[in-house]
Amino acid sequence: MDEVTLTLHEEKVSRVVVGSGALSRLAGLVTGLDPLNVLVLADSGVPDSIVDSVVNQLEGRGMTVSASSVGGGEGVKTLGSVEKIWRLMVASGLTRRSVLVAIGGGSLLDASGFAASTYMRGIKLAYVPTTTLAQVDAAVGGKNAIDVGGGKNLVGTFYHPDIVVIDPTILANLPNHIFVDGFSEVVKHAAIRGKRWVSWLLTIADAVMARDEKVLNEVVRFSVLTKLDVIRRDYKERGARVLLNFGHTVGHAIEVVSGYRISHGKAVAMGLVAEASLATKVLGLPMDEADLLSAALTELGLPTGIGYSAEELVSVMRLDKKFLNGRPRIPLPRRLGDFEIVEFEWGVIAACLSELTH
Numbered sequence: 001m002d003e004v005t006l007t008l009h010e011e012k013v014s015r016v017v018v019g020s021g022a023l024s025r026l027a028g029l030v031t032g033l034d035p036l037n038v039l040v041l042a043d044s045g046v047p048d049s050i051v052d053s054v055v056n057q058l059e060g061r062g063m064t065v066s067a068s069s070v071g072g073g074e075g076v077k078t079l080g081s082v083e084k085i086w087r088l089m090v091a092s093g094l095t096r097r098s099v100l101v102a103i104g105g106g107s108l109l110d111a112s113g114f115a116a117s118t119y120m121r122g123i124k125l126a127y128v129p130t131t132t133l134a135q136v137d138a139a140v141g142g143k144n145a146i147d148v149g150g151g152k153n154l155v156g157t158f159y160h161p162d163i164v165v166i167d168p169t170i171l172a173n174l175p176n177h178i179f180v181d182g183f184s185e186v187v188k189h190a191a192i193r194g195k196r197w198v199s200w201l202l203t204i205a206d207a208v209m210a211r212d213e214k215v216l217n218e219v220v221r222f223s224v225l226t227k228l229d230v231i232r233r234d235y236k237e238r239g240a241r242v243l244l245n246f247g248h249t250v251g252h253a254i255e256v257v258s259g260y261r262i263s264h265g266k267a268v269a270m271g272l273v274a275e276a277s278l279a280t281k282v283l284g285l286p287m288d289e290a291d292l293l294s295a296a297l298t299e300l301g302l303p304t305g306i307g308y309s310a311e312e313l314v315s316v317m318r319l320d321k322k323f324l325n326g327r328p329r330i331p332l333p334r335r336l337g338d339f340e341i342v343e344f345e346w347g348v349i350a351a352c353l354s355e356l357t358h
């Protein structure tokens with residue numbers, strides 16, 4: 001098991017524990033925050049056995065615990081759900097001496113993180129991610145957001161949880177479509193690290209799909225430590241962190257155009273393939289490296305073809321908060337492991353995408 005402490009500034013430290021069995025560490029870590037009381041907020045899709053074990057663990061340490069569930073999935077990332085969470089916090093008597101423990105997928109963590117960062121201008125927060133995507137990506141990094149007016153992630157804050165407990169054994173029983181979703185972010189992290197990591201994923205893909213506990217543990221650990229390394233260098237997205245957006249410009253547009261019927265993970269898989277293809281054209285990314293990326297995604301059960309027109313995608317991309325004042329700037333690989341931020345004219349990006357989508 002790895003424990004990483006991120007010191008963000010003198011007042012804020014984020015402790016991330018990752019590895020099989022990590023869940024058993026939660027109550028001890030929460031005790032260290034010395035809370036007056038705790039609200040456990042669960043994603044309605046999470047099995048009761050996980051939520052009960054968390055509540056029992058906390059109560060076993062003598063804490064005053066309330067528990068509630070809100071919806072799960074992208075639909076929870078609305079102002080309405082956030083208001084519901086704020087009201088639950090008031091009803092549970094939460095103060096700045098309290099801890100919110102959020103258990104769920106990336107959507108529930110995003111909505112809870114936003115609620116926790118704004119309630120009383122910020123209360124203590126612990127995350128227990130329960131989907132692959134939430135474990136390998138969403139739970140670390142301190143970004144949260146909700147969807148507003150048809151735009152994805154338009155309103156949010158930077159707010160690092162005090163504690164993140166990432167236990168890959170939770171992934172063993174996930175429905176397959178939720179299980180595979182997170183691997184697009186793992187492939188993205190491997191692309192940021194370099195070709196040999198993408199090749200490594202390809203060699204272990206069968207064991208990952210068979211949910212081999214040891215291999216899953218390695219993959220989740222690799223992904224979390226890679227993301228933490230980027231965040232440590234740039235936690236407010238002013239530099240290196242922009243690389244984490246690889247695949248997400250086209251990916252977010254696909255999610256929105258599909259009306260969120262295509263999940264974040266699958267949309268990012270398609271976005272990675274589309275953006276790698278852009279990179280072969282504008283930066284000379286070798287074709288075999290783009291193919292390697294596609295092969296890893298396919299072997300990890302993810303789709304790679306885009307079923308929407310370039311016009312539809314570009315009209316949505318123009319709403320992306322990162323581009324509201326100008327042209328799209330997209331991190332693309334010159335080689336796997338060697339990225340550059342490329343600024344496009346909208347016309348150029350539309351032309352490139354229409355080659356891919358027709």
Ligand SMILES: NC(=O)c1ccc[n+]([C@@H]2O[C@H](COP(=O)([O-])OP(=O)(O)OC[C@H]3O[C@@H](n4cnc5c(N)ncnc54)[C@H](O)[C@@H]3O)[C@@H](O)[C@H]2O)c1
Pocket residue numbers: 043044045046047071072073074077104105106107108110130131132133134137138139140141142143144145153170173174175178181182264265
């Ligand atoms: N903040 C970040 O840095 C960051 C990074 C990546 C993604 N995200 C966000 O994460 C969201 C996607 O997260 P996701 O892929 O985890 O999906 P999700 O949170 O939307 O959950 C998908 C489904 O899984 C269910 N679920 C959760 N845990 C389960 C379990 N243990 N067993 C069975 N079902 C379970 C949920 O109820 C939901 O129906 C997107 O909104 C994306 O924007 C945020």
